[in-house]
Amino acid sequence: MKSKCWKFGDNVNTDEIIPARYLNTTDTNELAKHCMEDADPDFIKKARKGDVIVAGENFGCGSSREHAPISIKAAGISCVIAKSFARIFFRNAINIGLLIFECPKAAEQIKEGDEIEVKLAQSEIFNHTSKKTFTFEPFPPEMQEIIKSGGLMNFVKTKMGQ
Amino acid sequence: MGMTITEKIIAAHCGVREVHPGQFVYANVDICLGNDITAPIAIEEFEKAGIKKVFDPEKIVLVPDHFTPNKDIKSAQQSKSLRVFAEKHRLKYYFEIGRMGIEHALLPEQGIVAPGELVIGADSHTCTYGALGAFSTGVGSTDLAACFATGKVWLKVPESIKFVFHGKAKRWTSGKDFILYTIGKIGVDGALYKAMEFTGPAISELSMDDRFAICNMAIEAGAKSGIIAPDKITESYVNGRVKKGYVKYHSDPDSKYSMVYEFNADDIPPQVALPSLPENTKPVDDACGIKIDQVVIGSCTNGRISDLRIAAKILKGKKAHPSIRLIIIPATQDIYKQALKEGLIEIFIDAEAVVSTPTCGPCLGGHMGILAEGERALTTTNRNFVGRMGHPKSEIYLCSPAVAAASAITGKITTPDEIIKL
Ligand code: SF4
Numbered sequence A: 001m002k003s004k005c006w007k008f009g010d011n012v013n014t015d016e017i018i019p020a021r022y023l024n025t026t027d028t029n030e031l032a033k034h035c036m037e038d039a040d041p042d043f044i045k046k047a048r049k050g051d052v053i054v055a056g057e058n059f060g061c062g063s064s065r066e067h068a069p070i071s072i073k074a075a076g077i078s079c080v081i082a083k084s085f086a087r088i089f090f091r092n093a094i095n096i097g098l099l100i101f102e103c104p105k106a107a108e109q110i111k112e113g114d115e116i117e118v119k120l121a122q123s124e125i126f127n128h129t130s131k132k133t134f135t136f137e138p139f140p141p142e143m144q145e146i147i148k149s150g151g152l153m154n155f156v157k158t159k160m161g162q
Numbered sequence B: 001m002g003m004t005i006t007e008k009i010i011a012a013h014c015g016v017r018e019v020h021p022g023q024f025v026y027a028n029v030d031i032c033l034g035n036d037i038t039a040p041i042a043i044e045e046f047e048k049a050g051i052k053k054v055f056d057p058e059k060i061v062l063v064p065d066h067f068t069p070n071k072d073i074k075s076a077q078q079s080k081s082l083r084v085f086a087e088k089h090r091l092k093y094y095f096e097i098g099r100m101g102i103e104h105a106l107l108p109e110q111g112i113v114a115p116g117e118l119v120i121g122a123d124s125h126t127c128t129y130g131a132l133g134a135f136s137t138g139v140g141s142t143d144l145a146a147c148f149a150t151g152k153v154w155l156k157v158p159e160s161i162k163f164v165f166h167g168k169a170k171r172w173t174s175g176k177d178f179i180l181y182t183i184g185k186i187g188v189d190g191a192l193y194k195a196m197e198f199t200g201p202a203i204s205e206l207s208m209d210d211r212f213a214i215c216n217m218a219i220e221a222g223a224k225s226g227i228i229a230p231d232k233i234t235e236s237y238v239n240g241r242v243k244k245g246y247v248k249y250h251s252d253p254d255s256k257y258s259m260v261y262e263f264n265a266d267d268i269p270p271q272v273a274l275p276s277l278p279e280n281t282k283p284v285d286d287a288c289g290i291k292i293d294q295v296v297i298g299s300c301t302n303g304r305i306s307d308l309r310i311a312a313k314i315l316k317g318k319k320a321h322p323s324i325r326l327i328i329i330p331a332t333q334d335i336y337k338q339a340l341k342e343g344l345i346e347i348f349i350d351a352e353a354v355v356s357t358p359t360c361g362p363c364l365g366g367h368m369g370i371l372a373e374g375e376r377a378l379t380t381t382n383r384n385f386v387g388r389m390g391h392p393k394s395e396i397y398l399c400s401p402a403v404a405a406a407s408a409i410t411g412k413i414t415t416p417d418e419i420i421k422l
Helices: A028-033 A068-075 A087-096 A104-109 A141-149 A154-162 B005-012 B037-049 B073-088 B103-109 B124-131 B141-150 B177-187 B208-222 B230-239 B305-316 B333-341 B342-351 B400-409
Strands: A003-007 A052-055 A079-082 A099-102 A116-121 A124-127 A133-134 B024-028 B031-035 B060-061 B120-121 B135-140 B154-157 B162-165 B197-200 B224-228 B261-264 B269-274 B281-283 B294-297 B325-328 B376-379 B395-398
Touching: A003 B024, A003 B230, A028 A068, A052 A104, A068 A087, A068 B141, A079 A104, A079 B120, A087 A141, A087 A154, A099 B103, A104 A124, A104 A133, A116 A133, A116 B073, A124 B305, A133 B261, A141 A154, A154 B037, B005 B135, B005 B224, B024 B060, B031 B037, B031 B103, B037 B073, B037 B141, B060 B073, B060 B103, B103 B208, B103 B333, B120 B124, B120 B141, B120 B305, B124 B224, B135 B224, B141 B154, B141 B261, B177 B208, B177 B261, B177 B269, B197 B325, B208 B224, B208 B230, B208 B305, B230 B269, B269 B342, B294 B305, B294 B400, B305 B400
Parallel strands: A003 A052, A052 A079, A079 A099, B031 B060, B031 B120, B120 B135, B162 B197, B162 B261, B197 B224, B294 B325, B294 B376, B376 B395
Antiparallel strands: A003 A116, A116 A124, A124 A133, B024 B154, B269 B281, B269 B395
16 A cells, blocks of 8 residues: 655654643544644645654654554554654554654655555565665564554453453 | 663562663553543553453552643543542542642652652653652553553663763752753753663752752653662652652662763753753853743742742842743642742742642643743743644743743843842
């Protein structure tokens, strides 16, 4: 599946991804409506289901609000590719099953509007627009286990069931 | 090879003798924390998973502090979910308004966190408790839900960076200035995924309140945690508050650091972080004269009693500049009461400040002082991101309580020396 890319800079923080004025709800549809609002007020109008966010260093820095990856996932964004992620955003994404990829080359070279495809099994990102392939490091096995379970709570449930 | 204090605490909580940076572990948690923004999602997740019992009702702390006293119906619903959960599971630590405070000031004050413990909180500034010599880190709501169920958290053991502060702090330089200076040097991702260990003679002389301010902002450098090894000052703070046994850990002399920074406290004047990242720091002298509309003194960084004492010392007998809205928020009820006893509140009210009940309030643009388009705030909080305190086109400057108080009097960024001459 080809996905269209939307580019953002370095240090995109959680206040830009989902401003605190919307944190008085946990309704995912409501959170989706304001995804990326303070970074790009038109983002949610432009982005389509399956699109990809491509960003620079330290994506998701700032607060621990899980509302940030939730709003991205609920907005239908298929994954986030960045040079690096802030650590709480990183673990939240793993825990809720939002796909994220740390791939500095891809994050740098992919341009806004490029169409890409993520090949998970091969740990590759293919840029259909520029015809370039980028590889990323697969997650450590323990994290893969959490991802495969469909998130941390499912993982915990299976573990507790045993 | 020796271990750092951080590695020792994590190893002890995994029941092993040693751990190494990069290692993936499931660690036992002594205390886990949630607030009125993050706990509702954790509670939903916990209940959705159909788990009936929490791992330990004495190790879960819920503090409604962000939008409380509830600013609207939706936030009232969120606070209610905490209250209902706390009752249902008979949690020992649920802090209702009137008994509460901003979580990261409240937990140490109430003796809930002890040195050597492993603490997680669904709030990024959970790193504050590192000042007690605990390993303490921010996580998300799903992590919190999993911890409610299991009492465990998944972690990658972080590498440590050591920050040595030599010399002696200058007159108006506080813990806040040390950390702003540090973030200015290393950047907002300068310690990404790492533990920041603060040490050296200038740190040893700092009060606990200053140490909390330092560890509080470790996250602003991207760090997993900040930590200061316990010493006499830690012990005298903890004694009488902490009612449980605890272990004091120290880094071995031959432990390994991914980086060591050496700073001289004598070179660090009071700092200001310009919009819109905490790394945009400058000595206050270089920012003097910038006009501001609002000054906020409070938050989990600088709403403690010594912060209020410094502010009162500068504001005593003076008034906030006519163009300034001055908002002062003691971080907990105990701090509020102490400030009242010492006459600080009267000084603030005489200075025409708004004094509020404990709340995060304006720090995250929640309530109690939101900025309009084009307005500028100087604040003792910890984040100056775009839109953090209100309109996306407002601006935030970060500083210490001393600089905030001095600037409130003049209406523009001002050094404390200008108000209180030697
Ligand atoms: S005072 Fe500000 S930074 Fe601290 S917990 Fe509250 S909102 Fe977060």
